[in-house]
Amino acid sequence: MGPASTLALNHLMKRQNESTCEDISPAYSEFAHIYDWVMHDVDYEMWADYVTGLIQAEGVRGKDLLDLACGTGNVSLAMARRGYRVTGLDISPQMLDVARKKTQDLVPPQEMRSDRSAMPVPVDYIHGDMRAFDLGRQFHVITCLYDSINYLRSQEDLAQAFICARDHLKRGGVFVFDVNTECQLARSHNKPATMFEKGDQIILFWQDRWVPRTKTWQVRLSGFVKEGELYRRFQEIHEERAYSPAEVQACLDKAGFGRVTVYEAYARQPARPESPRLYFVARV
Numbered sequence: 082m083g084p085a086s087t088l089a090l091n092h093l094m095k096r097q098n099e100s101t102c103e104d105i106s107p108a109y110s111e112f113a114h115i116y117d118w119v120m121h122d123v124d125y126e127m128w129a130d131y132v133t134g135l136i137q138a139e140g141v142r143g144k145d146l147l148d149l150a151c152g153t154g155n156v157s158l159a160m161a162r163r164g165y166r167v168t169g170l171d172i173s174p175q176m177l178d179v180a181r182k183k184t185q186d187l188v189p190p191q192e193m194r195s196d197r198s199a200m201p202v203p204v205d206y207i208h209g210d211m212r213a214f215d216l217g218r219q220f221h222v223i224t225c226l227y228d229s230i231n232y233l234r235s236q237e238d239l240a241q242a243f244i245c246a247r248d249h250l251k252r253g254g255v256f257v258f259d260v261n262t263e264c265q266l267a268r269s270h271n272k273p274a275t276m277f278e279k280g281d282q283i284i285l286f287w288q289d290r291w292v293p294r295t296k297t298w299q300v301r302l303s304g305f306v307k308e309g310e311l312y313r314r315f316q317e318i319h320e321e322r323a324y325s326p327a328e329v330q331a332c333l334d335k336a337g338f339g340r341v342t343v344y345e346a347y348a349r350q351p352a353r354p355e356s357p358r359l360y361f362v363a364r365v
């Protein structure tokens with residue numbers, strides 16, 4: 082551990098003893114600014130290829146895609162690069178700011194704009210809650226990836242989100258989403274804290290625990306981000322709830338979805354009890 086992280090750890094331990102509610106920022110507010118750094122080894126391109134394969138296997142040819150809980154736009158951009166016209170929706174304004182900035186950075190300079198092939202496909206980002214939104218239009222495909230469904234805390238919320246998704250799907254459209262399974266989330270039980278360091282620029286402590294009674298995985302993030310000579314400190318608490326495949330299916334039924342196929346993530350084989358992540362493909 083370097084001197085910066087030793088200082089940070091001492092500070093953190095002192096502050097955790099004094100911790101008050103005001104110290105905690107909303108999930109994905111401060112974390113938004115370092116999310117892409119923490120997720121840098123996630124293979125979003127492989128995910129996008131996998132999702133594209135699932136969509137094509139369902140025979141869906143239309144290209145209008147809504148990416149729910151799009152975050153910083155990693156899935157949205159990967160799908161846009163595969164020819165989809167993407168709208169991303171997320172509840173965190175800070176995650177959307179990062180996503181929009183990445184899209185702006187993609188816009189080529191004026192002198193290159195006559196070459197249409199050099200034009201990146203823009204993604205339209207919208208602030209909203211996936212449990213209650215009305216975009217006034219429908220899509221061929223809706224995606225919701227990387228645990229985002231687990232952030233919904235009750236089956237009522239799940240059903241609300243599925244009803245909204247269903248209302249925004251064109252006839253014959255498909256809703257593709259993943260969920261972390263209970264077996265995966267429960268793995269965090271009694272795990273020691275993890276520390277991420279980016280030189281002396283960012284130090285992040287990640288302490289997680291599994292609460293069997295509520296089937297929730299709780300993560301306390303404590304970050305120190307260097308600003309000039311000082312460190313800005315933040316804390317966030319994230320919670321993901323585990324749902325069984327039967328609970329998810331019941332909510333999809335309630336929302337009026339038709340055929341539902343469940344896969345073990347990144348494979349075409351059926352879910353197993355020990356699968357860490359499942360992909361649901363729901364048809365209207």
Ligand SMILES: C[S@@+](CC[C@H](N)C(=O)[O-])C[C@H]1O[C@@H](n2cnc3c(N)ncnc32)[C@H](O)[C@@H]1O
Binds near residue numbers: 108172210225233
């Ligand atoms: C783990 S991140 C995944 C982001 C992105 N899909 C990705 O693959 O990187 C979870 C995202 O869900 C969003 N989220 C959580 N609850 C939401 C809700 N009710 N409506 C919309 N977005 C939500 C968070 O703001 C966050 O961006």
